[in-house]
Amino acid sequence: MAERETVRITGTHALSALGRGADALLSGVLSGTPAFGPVRRFDTAGRRVTVAATLPEVGTLAAELTDAIDAAARAAGLGRADRAGCALFLATHGGPHSLPVPQGRDEPTVPALAGHLAARCGLGGPTRVYTTACVSASTAVADAAALIRRGDLDRVVVAAGYLVEPDQYALFDAGRALAADGAVRPFSAGRTGLLLGDGVAAVVLESAGAAARRDAETLATVAGWGRAGDAYHPCQPHPDGTGLARAVEAALRRGGLPPDAVGYVNANATGTPFSDASEAAALTRVFGADAGRLPVSSTKSVHGHALEASGLLELLVTVLALRHGKLPVTAGWLGCDPRCPLDVIRDAPRPARTAHALTLNAAFGGANTALLVSTS
Structure with a gap:
């Protein structure tokens, strides 16, 4: 069956160290004030680094995910009947202290968490789980968009x-x-690595027809998506950025847009030397000389790296920024790195003079994803 349906975002919710809800997330990334502080949640004695971006009062991961899914569904105006046929795609690593233990098993499983969440939130459609490290959430969005666009x-x-x-x-x-x-x-000279951060998010994706039948507001559309691997090294991306470049090119092709239609990139950039330089190379491969004039930021510098949840948290940042008309700040800048010749947004937000943006993610093992979103 040919791809045909427009994929609309109709409901969202997010939690991070910046607070709960979309307003807190947007305000935090626009302020550019990092949320990192000493870890109080567990003992870091003997650790080389002792800071992260954590929200002081949180429940278990299962409880926070339940709240996020329910809040996003309510924001989209999904009633009981609407939820009954709704699928749940879940991206998480989980752990023994955050997952429910199925009856008759000694250890919890992520599939059990998906079923638990679907039941709690009244979602009666199929469930899927994604545990592919830092591209888990963006891969889930890509799969959901593909199935919706095909009409499945x-x-x-x-x-x-x-x-x-x-x-x-x-x-x-x-x-x-x-x-x-x-x-x-x-992307800065003197960068030394990443820092972890809390992230729990949920989005409702719908076909244009399903959203229209409910007269639901469209926050943005997922116009395109791409995935590619480079298989260069277990931990380091290809220095030429070939895998990420292919993912971006696939997203643009699927969205039917030329590179010069994109006016903002929410970068994967983790603050690690190899990864950031590789991403800059990927953007140069795709955008050529325009790469140095394309506004880019990485909000991981403010809210931290949320691992499996990163792709969804940063998708929401990108959508909120386009809708609000301001592009977020990259914190921590020390100076230009010649390996990263990009137009990095720093010091203050910029006006968003675009309806189209990319949000990029990459993971260990050479996995790369690109999501193209539009508010036009």
Whole structure:
């Protein structure tokens, strides 16, 4: 069946260290004030780095995801009948302290969490789970959009969650991936690494027909998406950015837009030396000389890296920025890196003179995703 349906975003919700809800997220990324502080949630004694972006009072991951899904569904105006056939695509890593344990099992599983959340929120459609590291949520959005556009599904709630916890924190710290100076500095000279942050988000994606039947407001459309792998190294991206460039090109082709239609990029940029330089190379491959004039920011410098939830949190940032008419700040800037010759937004937000933007994500193992969103 040919792809045909426009994929609309009709409801959203987010939690991060910047607060609860879309207003807190937008206000925080526009302020450009990093949310990093000492970790109080668990003991960091003996760790090389002891800071992260955490919200002081949070429930379990299951509880926060339930609240996010329900809030997004309510924001979209989904009643009980609308939810009954709605699918749930869930992106999360989870852990023994955050997942419900199925009856008869000793250990919790992520599929069990998806079923638990669907039941709690009245979603009666199929469920899927995504555990593909930092492209989990963006992959879930791409799959949902593809199925909606083909007409296989009318409506999908995509949800994603990561709350900073000791196991992943210890792995990133031991791997010396965390920023030793306590600041994330995307694309900047002197950057030393990433910092983790809380992120729980949910979006309602619908076909144009399903949204019209409910007279639902459209916040934005998912106009295109692309995925590509480079298989260059277990932890480092290809230095030429070939995989991410192919993902961006696929998103533009699917959206039927030329590169010069894009007026903003919410970058994956984690503040790590190899990854940021590779992403800059990818943007140069796609946009050529215009890459140096294309506004780019990485809001991980403010809210931290939410791992599996990053793609969804940053999709919401991008949509909110376009709708509000202001592009968010990249914090932590120290100076230009010649390997990253980009127009990085810093110091203050810029006016959004565009209806089309890209949000990019990449993960260990060479996985790359690009989502093209539009508010026109």
